[in-house]
Amino acid sequence: MIKIIVLVPLLLSLLWFAYLRANKWSLSQGKQGFLYILVLSAAIAAFYTVMMILTH
Secondary structure, three states: OHHHHHHHHHHHHHHHHHHHHHOOOOOOOOHHHHHHHHHHHHHHHHHHHHHHHHHO
16 A cells, blocks of 8 residues: 555656656746645545544
8 A cells, every 4th residue: 555655646756757858848847746746645645544544
C-alpha cells in the first residue's frame, strides 16, 4: 500500500514533466501543476490512511 502512495505522485510528476517538455514549456511555467499533483496525492494518501485506521 505504501508503495502505491509513493508511486502515484512520482508517476504523475513524470507525466507532467513530459507534457511540459513536449509543449516546450519551462518548469517554472508548470510549477502550479506540480503543486496540484502534490495536494491531490496528499489527499489520496490521507484518505487511505484514515481508511486503514478505521477498518483495522
